[in-house]
Amino acid sequence: MTTFRIALEELLRKTGVDDFDFLREGLRVLAQGLMELEVSQRIGADRYERSAERSTYRNGYRERQWDTRVGTIDLQIPKLRKGSYMPSFLEPRRRAEKALVAVVLEAYVNGVSTRKVDDLVQALGMTGVSKSQVSRLCAELDEVVQAFRNRPLESRYPYVWLDAKYVKVRENGRVCTMALVVAVGVREDGDREVLGLDVGPSEDGAFWTAFLRQLVTRGLKGVLLAISDSHVGLQEAIRTVLSGASWQRSRVHFMRNLLGYVPKHWQSMVAAAVRTIFAQPDQQAARRQLAVVADNLRPQFPRAAQLLEEAEDDILAYMAFPTEHWRQLHSTNPLERLNREIGRRTDVVGIFPNREAFIRLAGAVLIEQQDEWTAAPRRYFSQASMAKLYTSNQSVSGTDFLALSAD
Numbered sequence: 001m002t003t004f005r006i007a008l009e010e011l012l013r014k015t016g017v018d019d020f021d022f023l024r025e026g027l028r029v030l031a032q033g034l035m036e037l038e039v040s041q042r043i044g045a046d047r048y049e050r051s052a053e054r055s056t057y058r059n060g061y062r063e064r065q066w067d068t069r070v071g072t073i074d075l076q077i078p079k080l081r082k083g084s085y086m087p088s089f090l091e092p093r094r095r096a097e098k099a100l101v102a103v104v105l106e107a108y109v110n111g112v113s114t115r116k117v118d119d120l121v122q123a124l125g126m127t128g129v130s131k132s133q134v135s136r137l138c139a140e141l142d143e144v145v146q147a148f149r150n151r152p153l154e155s156r157y158p159y160v161w162l163d164a165k166y167v168k169v170r171e172n173g174r175v176c177t178m179a180l181v182v183a184v185g186v187r188e189d190g191d192r193e194v195l196g197l198d199v200g201p202s203e204d205g206a207f208w209t210a211f212l213r214q215l216v217t218r219g220l221k222g223v224l225l226a227i228s229d230s231h232v233g234l235q236e237a238i239r240t241v242l243s244g245a246s247w248q249r250s251r252v253h254f255m256r257n258l259l260g261y262v263p264k265h266w267q268s269m270v271a272a273a274v275r276t277i278f279a280q281p282d283q284q285a286a287r288r289q290l291a292v293v294a295d296n297l298r299p300q301f302p303r304a305a306q307l308l309e310e311a312e313d314d315i316l317a318y319m320a321f322p323t324e325h326w327r328q329l330h331s332t333n334p335l336e337r338l339n340r341e342i343g344r345r346t347d348v349v350g351i352f353p354n355r356e357a358f359i360r361l362a363g364a365v366l367i368e369q370q371d372e373w374t375a376a377p378r379r380y381f382s383q384a385s386m387a388k389l390y391t392s393n394q395s396v397s398g399t400d401f402l403a404l405s406a407d
Helices: 002-012 019-043 095-109 115-123 131-150 205-218 232-241 251-259 264-278 283-297 302-310 323-329 333-349 355-375 383-387 398-406
Strands: 058-068 071-080 159-171 174-186 192-200 225-228 246-249
Touching: 019 058, 019 071, 131 192, 131 355, 159 333, 159 355, 174 205, 174 333, 174 355, 192 205, 192 355, 205 232, 225 232, 232 246, 246 251, 251 264, 251 302, 264 283, 283 302, 333 355
Parallel strands: 159 225, 225 246
Antiparallel strands: 058 071, 159 174, 174 192
């Protein structure tokens, strides 16, 4: 530790300089000493020490900048001849955190930052931010996100959830509201998978159709049920691209629409009556109960009763599938929880500097979510319940499955 002692003595001679510079230099010396100690423990010997326990040798240093609350510190990280070494205080950033930092810095160096972004840069303790640094970080993330977005889909996906989230993005010199569309599916083995994402100027039918066609091109097949809200463009895209699949209107969104036709002081009662429909043991019983509820609502709330009757097939489509899946199939809640996680990161930024930055951050969050699903000890749906979707090991269309269930 002689080198560390010399560095401390040099630091003591600088006590007369600016306190902020002194603190930054002190942190650098402390970090460098900690790395030397960790490396000595890793290889089983100090520098130049002869030891039977030595496992390898030092092999020079590699430079790395460390962004701290007291500024950017230049570190010399020891290298080993065999194996690798990462300082304990420099945990590799999670991919989504890298993307968030990249967005913040990209906005900052391009001069489109707001006071919020300026404060974030200062809070991160980053100095000397350059376009080349941002470009390297963005290029690293873009490669990973693009590979994820363009990977082949190599299974059948009987269930697919579709939803959109809106965020403000700068484009052509003005701030626009853009839609992030996300698709999540369940494979035939019962595991969940993020199928794809894209960003567009609006959630119209043409955009949804292009998005679904791109998923089909990558290998999406075997869709029996698509779950989404009642956006007209999305419904048309599902009918056009996923022909043969049934459509489940999100029950949560439907209830909001229905209660919009009911005075506030009556909403809890009406909601309780409608929920009795979904508590039925099968689809036929649910249809009968829906007719009863609609008849009871019609005298006082005719528009709500009409909406309920018109939406019958769409809100009860999930009941034609295995009962073990009903809780997850009746709405887009599984996907909305994922959108909230994306929103937690995007809210930090506020306004994205460009469309690519938005895709970069959302893609990084979705990749991390996919990693968590892959490592989960249990499948989303059991293989036994998934087997009920298929007859004689052959997939059936959503329409065929409805007919089989009715029989």
